[in-house]
Amino acid sequence: MSKYSSISIVVSFFGLWIDSFFSHQVQIIIGFLLIFSFGILHGANDLLLIENIKEKKDPIPFFKIVSYYALVVLGGALLFYLLPWLVLVLFLIVSAYHFGEQQWQSLNQKASKRFSVLFQFIYGATILFLLFAFHLHEVQKIIFQITKISINTLHIITALKIIVAILFISGIYLYLKFDTLRKLLLTETLYLLIFIIIFKSSSLIWGFALYFVLWHSIPSIIDQTKFLYGNYSFELFITYCKSALLYWGISILGISVLYLVFKQEQLFNALFFSFLAAITFPHAIVITKMFSDKDKA
Template sequence: MLKYSNIPIIASFFCLWLNSLFSKEVQIIVGFSLIFTFGILHGANDLLLIKNMKNSTNKISSKKIFLYYVIVVLFGLLLFYLIPMVALLLFILVSSFHFGDQQGFYLDFKVSKYILIVYPFIYGIVILFLLFFLHSNEVKVIVTEIIRFKVPTLYINEILLTSGLIFLSISAYFYWKFESFRKKLQTELFLLLVFAILFKTSSLIWGFAIYFIIWHSIPSILDQIKFIYGSFTFSNFIAYCRNAFAYWLASLLGILLLYFLFRDKEIFNALFFSFLAAITFPHVLVILKMMHKKTTKNP
C-alpha cells in the first residue's frame, strides 16, 4: 500500500479534470464500466480468501462454502424484495462501516473496542452521506424506486450533520490525546475536502465510481493479494484475476440479465442497486475476517 498511497490523490485530481471533458452521459457510462470491472472484481475472490484463512473453515469443502455464500446473496435479494426499506438501511449501515474501515482507521493506541467499531463506521457515514447530500434529488428517486413508495424526507442533511459532529468530536479528542494519530487525521480531513469537490462537480454515478474504485476497490484488491500470496506482484495480480474470473463473470451476467429484462422499466435502478447490495453483504463479512487475521498475524 505504500507505493499506492499517493496515487489516489493524483488520480482524484485527474478525475476532477476529466469532469470538464466528460458530459454527464459519458460520466455515467465510464462510471458503470469501472464499477463492473474493478468494483465487482474486488469482491469476486471472497471464496479464495475464505479458503486462505487458517481456521475451522478449512475443514469445510469448497462446495459448501460456495453454497453458504450463495445463500447469503439470495437472502439479501429476498430481503430487498420482501422488506426493501429494512434491506436498504442495512446496506447503508454495512457499506458505511466497510468504507470507513477500508480508509485505514486502525487505531494503534488503547481505546475502547466499541470506539474501534464506531469511529470508522461514523467516518463511512460521513463519506456516503456527503455524496447523498450533494446529489439528494437523484438519491431520492433511486430510494423511492427501491422501497416502492415515496417518503416525505430522507433526513440526509440531518444524518450528515449529526455524523459529522460525532466524527469531529471523537477526532478532536484523539488529536489532543494521541500525537501518533495527528498526521493521519490531518490527511483524512484533507481527503474529505477532496471527496466533497469530486462529488460536487460530478454526477452521482461518476462521483461514486471515483471513490469506490480509487479509494476502496483497488486498495482492497492490493490488500487481498498480499493476504493470499504474501506480496503484490504483477504475476500475483494475474493469478488473482484468474481465480476471480468465474465469480466476476457470474456477477456481471446477473447484472446484464437484469438490464435486458428491465431496461425499459423504472425499477431497473432499484434492481441494480439491490443486486450490488446483496453481493456486498457476504463480502463485508469476509473482509472483516481477513483484516482480523492480518491483525493477529501482525499485532
C-alpha cells in the first residue's frame, strides 16, 4: 500500500465523519466544489500530455483543441436530445473503464491486452454500480430526468451482481496465474471494501466526490506529473496546476455560463451532461495513450 493510499483512507473516513455536521444541501455544494476543482483539474492538461506522447509527432494548436471541445459539446448536446439513453450508456462505459484503468494500470504489463481492458472495465463498473446500489432511488430519478426512461431498481442490483461475479472470477484467475499480482489483488479488494463503506455511509454526491477526488483525480494528477516531468514533488504539482490553469478556467467558465443561462430550463441537463462527456471522452483516450506510451518506455 502506497503512502498516498494510506493518506486517502484516513482522509476518506475523516470526510465521512465531517459530513454528519453538514446538511444535505451543504454536502452537495462542497461535493461539487471538490469535483469542479481537482476533478476538472485532472483532465485539464490533456493537450500537454498529447504533446509529450511519443506517438504524437505534431502538437495540436490551442485553437484546434478549443474548437474540438466546442464541437464535441455541441454534437453531444444534439445527440443527447436525439438519443439521451445512448449518450448515458456510452458515458458510463467510458467512465467505468477510465476508473478501472487508473486503479489497475500495472495490469497492462502482466496480462494480455484484451483481458486487461475487460478487467479494468469490470473493476470500474463495480465501483460505479456499488455507488448506484446504495442510492437506488436517487439514481433512478436522475436517469429519468436525463432520459425520460424509468429504470427498475432491481435491474441495477442485478447488473451489480453480474459485474461482481465476473470481477470475482477474473480476480481468481489473476491470483492463480500471476504471483506478482496477489498483493495488489488483496490491496484493491481492501479498497473496494472502503468504497462500500464510503458509498453506504454518505449521500450520492458526497460519496462520489470523496472517491472521484481522493481515489481517482489526485492519483491521476500524480501519474500525469510523473509522465510529464519524470518525477513527482509538491513543486512539480504546482507546475502541473499552473500549466492546466487556463484549460481548467475555460472549463469552469463554460459550466458557469451554462448554469447561469439555462439553470431553469431543461436544456441545461443536455448541455451540462454533454459538457462532462466532452471532457471525459477525450481525456480517457489521452490517459490510455499515456499509460501505453509509458509501458513502451
